[in-house]
Amino acid sequence: MTKMHIRIGALSILSILLFSCSSSDDPETEQVNPPDPDPDPVKEWSLVWEDNFDTDLSAWNAWDSGAFNEEVQLYTPSQLVLENGVLSVNVERKEVTGATIPGSMDQKMFPYTSGRIETKTTYGPSSAAGEQEYRFMARIQLPAGAGMWPAFWSFGDPWPTKGEIDILEARGNEPNQFQSNVFYGTTAGTATSFNNEEIYTNLDDLTADFHTYELIWAKDKLTILLDDVVKATYTTIRNHNISDLFDNKHKITLNVAVGGIFFPPGDRDITAYADTAVMKVDWVKVYKR
Template identity: 45%
Template sequence: MKKRHISYNALFALLCTIGLLSCKKQMNTTASQKADAAPVAENNTSVNATGICDYIFNESAVTAAGYTKVFEDNFDTDLSKWNIWTGGAFNNELEYYQAANMQLVNSNLVITAKKETVTGATTPFDATPKTFNYTSGRIECKTNISASTATPKVRIVARIKLPAGYGMWPAYWSYGDPWPTQGEIDYLEAKGQEPFKYQTNYFYGRATNRNLVKNQVGFITSNVDLTTCYHVYEMIWSQNSLTSLFDGNVVETKTGSYVPNLFGKTERITLNLAVGGNFFTNFNPALIATGSMYVDYVKVFTSN
C-alpha cells in the first residue's frame, strides 16, 4: 500500500509528542551505509497456490526450527498494542479511518467499511476538514520490527479472512518513516472483487517520496476463495530475500534489486481496509460494495 507522505517524519513525531497517536519513532541509526545494490532484472511474478480453508498455523514447528516469538496479539481484549489511525489517508482512497469501524468479536479484529458521510481531517497530519462518503479502520503496531544484524530473520504471520465486495482493498503490511527510506513490505493486498487473488510487493528509496523499486509485484492466485474462510499469510524478511508463505507453503521469494537495502530498517506492522484508490484500474465508484476484514491474530518471530 504505497504512501506518499509529505514531511511525514516531522509531522508524525509532533503528533506523537502531543499524544494524538502515542507512537514512538525509532529510527535505526545503525543501518548499513553501503551504496544501493546494483539494479537487476525486475519482473512481476504470477504463481498459483493451494489454499486450505481455515488453515491452522503450526507454531510448534516454527519454534522448533529456531524461531522465537517476540510479539503476539490474538485480539482477545483490546487494541492497546496498536495505534489507531484517525483521518483520511493517501493513494486517492475514499475512506475516513476511525476507531468506530473496528470491533473485537470472538477473538477477532473485525474491520468494517461502511457507506456513510462524515467530515474529518484530510489525514492525521493535515487537519483540513474533508467530506468522506465511506468510513473504515486502520491500526499500526506500537512494536517495531527490523531484520537486522541482531535478528537476521523476521517472520510475520497473520490469519485473515478477506472482505468480499467491489472496491474493498484489505492490506496487511509494514513500513517506516520517512517513506520509503525505511522501506515498505506488503505481505498481503487484495481486491474485494477478485476473491481468489492477492499480491505482495515492496518499496525502497533513498529520499522521501521517491521509490526506486519497480515491477516487483507478486500475484498469487489461490484455488480457494479467500473471502469465505481464514488463511494464514506469512512473510520471512531476511537480508537478501522476502519469502511469502500461504497456508504453510512458500509461494514466492523476492530477491530483486533493493531487497538488501531493507536490512536494518525499522518498520511497523499495519492492518487496514481501504475503499477504492490507486490500487484499482478503471475504477467505478458506483459499484462499491462494502465488507469486513477479519483478523484472527498477528504473530512475529525472529531467528538468528
C-alpha cells in the same frame, strides 16, 4: 500497470508517496515454482510478540483521518471491533467528515468509513542484535465486495529509505487472488520505481474463510507464504539488493481502503461498490531466529 503510492508514518505529519502495490516492468524476483510447503511454521523460531485480539488494541495506533491514493474512506477507530478473539475491520458506506490526512487541519466529506491500525513497536532483523530472520504472520479472512482494498503490510519511517513490504493486498471483487510487493528508495519522501509486484491467482476463495499470510525477512531475501506454502522469494528490487532493507525495523499495518488507484480506471465508480464489508483478523504474530 504502474501506480504511485502515498503513505505516512504512524500519525506523523510527514507526507510521503506510497501505499500498496505498484508494479514495474520486468520485476527482478526469483519466483518459487512449484511452491513447496514450509515444514514447520514455528520450528526453531522464538516468539517476539503476538496479539490474539482478546483484550484491547493498546499495542496499536488507530488512524482517525483520510489517507492517500485517491481512496474514498475515512479511517475511524470506531470501525475496529473486538469480539470473541477476532478483530473486525468494518467498512460502511456512509457520509462522514474528517481530516483529509493525519495531522491535517483540512476537513472534507468521505462517502465511506473504515479502519486502519499500525503497531506502536517496530520489528525486523538486526545484525547488531544477532537477529538474522524475522517472520510476520497474520490469520485473516478478507472482505468481499467491489471497491474493497484490504492490506497486511509493513513499512519503515521515513519512506522509502527504510522500505515497505506488502505481504498481502487484494481487491474484494477478486476473491481468488492476492498480491505482494516491495518498495525501496534512496531519497526520503521521494517516489521510487524500485518495486516488485507479484500476483497469485487461482486460489481458494480468500473471502470465505481464514488464511495465514506470512513474510520471512532475511538479510538477502524476502519470502511470501500463504498457508505455509511459499508463493515467491524476492532477492532483488531493481538495482537494489534486499540486504539494503536489513536493519530497518518496520511497523506492521492492517487496513481496508476503499477505491483508489489500486483499481483500474474502469473500476473506480463508487456507486458500484459494496455498501458494507468486513476484514476479520484472528491473530498477528512476530517470530525471530
